[in-house]
Structures are given as structure tokens and as C-alpha cells.
Amino acid sequence: MTTVGFIGLGIMGGPMAANLVSAGFDVVGHNRSRAAVDALVDKGGRAAGTVAEVVRDADVVITMLPDSPDVEDVVLGPGGVLAHARAGLLFIDMSTVRPDVSRAISVAAAEAGVRALDAPVSGGEPAAIEGSLSIMAGGTAADVDAARPVLEVLGDTIVHVGPAGAGQTVKAANQLVVAGNIQLLAEAIVFLDAHGVDAAAAIEVLGGGLAGSTVLSRKAAGMMRRQYTPGFRLALHHKDLGIVTAAARDAGVITPLGAVVAQLVAAMVARGDGGLDHSGLLKLTEELAGLPRAPRT
Known part of the structure; x- marks a missing residue:
């Protein structure tokens, strides 16, 4: 079973993580407010108290966070995703951030042996609940293909739009x-x-x-x-x-x-x-x- 770490369980991230649980993935969730994590656990997911716990055993890590500084902190910070990632981890940032931030993360991820995609979404909360999001993915074609089993649970339009930063x-x-x-x-x-x-x-x-x-x-x-x-x-x-x-x-x-x-x-x-x-x-x-x-x- 593929283990998916999901960081950011808000209006969009909560239903997206729940859909991954329903599709049979082992989902480990982390959020600043505990209530959102508990809601995921009620649906069959697992809880993580820190980013390190999310990343430790994950095959895929997804972030769905409010803004560029949040993503930079969670991914690039001393306690962040890249600091704890295993080589070969597939990291997918589905937040909406500045393209230059996604490009910088892609470079840092490659240096850490991590595959990175920027894959923001469109469709709002209804599409997040339905699993019918439109997903625009930036990164390598091989990494987008590797991510498709996860992305296809979350959206029904998944398009590789170019290199790192193109999704944003x-x-x-x-x-x-x-x-x-x-x-x-x-x-x-x-x-x-x-x-x-x-x-x-x-x-x-x-x-x-x-x-x-x-x-x-x-x-x-x-x-x-x-x-x-x-x-x-x-x-x-x-x-x-x-x-x-x-x-x-x-x-x-x-x-x-x-x-x-x-x-x-x-x-x-x-x-x-x-x-x-x-x-x-x-x-x-x-x-x-x-x-x-x-x-x-």
C-alpha cells in the first residue's frame, strides 16, 4: 500500500486527503489545528504531530497550504519535508504559490534526492469533495506519470503543463x-x-x-x-x-x-x-x- 503524507487539511486539503483514504491509500495527515487531523482519522487516516512524522514512512508527500512562505517553511525549513525525506520520495505541492518558489523547491529537492512537482488545482471546495479537480502539473514528465495514481483520485483533468514552476x-x-x-x-x-x-x-x-x-x-x-x-x-x-x-x-x-x-x-x-x-x-x-x-x- 502506498503511504501518502498530507500536510494542510483545510477547506481543500481535508476532502482531498479523505478521498485518498477512500481510494485505499494509507494517508498520514498533519495540520496546524488538531480538529482537522481528527476529522481525517475519523475517516480512516492516521495522525502525525509533526512534519517529520508525516515524511518518515511516506512514499508520496502532498502539501496544500495557504501561501508561499508556508510552503517554504514546511518544505525547506530545518524541520521540513526535505530535511527528513528519504531518497526517491515524490513530493507534490498542490498549494498556490509563486512560480519562483516552486522552481527553488525543485532545485533543493533534486539536491536532496527527492522528486518534486508543483501541481496546483482549480475547482474549489465542491470539486475537492467530488474528486473532480483540474490539476496543472509542473515538473518532469516521468514524475507526473509516477504521480498519476494519486492525482487521478483527486481530479479528473490532469495535465502536464511544463517544467518546474509551470503549474503555478x-x-x-x-x-x-x-x-x-x-x-x-x-x-x-x-x-x-x-x-x-x-x-x-x-x-x-x-x-x-x-x-x-x-x-x-x-x-x-x-x-x-x-x-x-x-x-x-x-x-x-x-x-x-x-x-x-x-x-x-x-x-x-x-x-x-x-x-x-x-x-x-x-x-x-x-x-x-x-x-x-x-x-x-x-x-x-x-x-x-x-x-x-x-x-x-
């Missing part, structure tokens, strides 16, 4: 597209409401045409109810758009619409709404239009 570059593009789609959907809902149109009927027909998207199908219903329970928090999307902005600047690429959405997300985080789902962009859009509305049920 593609994920940055994904976050740019998602943020833009959510903001335009928010504007469309405000527009429809202002004209007294049945927004639910309108969204149904829009979803069947060229305006249809995964964002529309997964987010519109909650947005029309003004329910912003986080599947992906605005604070994390703010971090991701920072990655996009910096990477675009480094490459000399202009992203004018992306820059506007990044500023809108930043404004929501700055005023204390970072804990809302990223579909909470509707809340700010209504206010900017002078049409604040009470929450709907």
Missing part, C-alpha cells in the same frame, strides 16, 4: 480568468436586478449560451441568494492576484482588466471582507452601483 504559472492564469468571470457575473446580476428582470430565469438562459461557464454554474445560485459562505476566500484570491500581478510585471505583460479586479478584491479584503467567498464581489458591486441589498434567503 498556469494556476495564476486560472485565477485571473476566475476573478474576471466572477466580477462580470456580479455586474450582470446587478444589471438584471436593476431592470426588474427575473435573475434566475436570466441566468438559466445565459448558462446555455456563450456566456455559460463553470463560474456561472457553480457560483450564480449562491450569489443570487447573497450567500457568501467561503468555498474559496477572498483573502486567498487576493494573494493569488498578487502573484498574477507580480508575474505579469516581471514578464512585461499588460493585464488591464485583471488589474481592476485585483483592486476590487484588495478593497474587499482591506475593509474586512476577506473571509467571504470570492463570489462576495457581488456585495461590493451592488454598493458601487448605489444599490445595497439585504441578504436573500
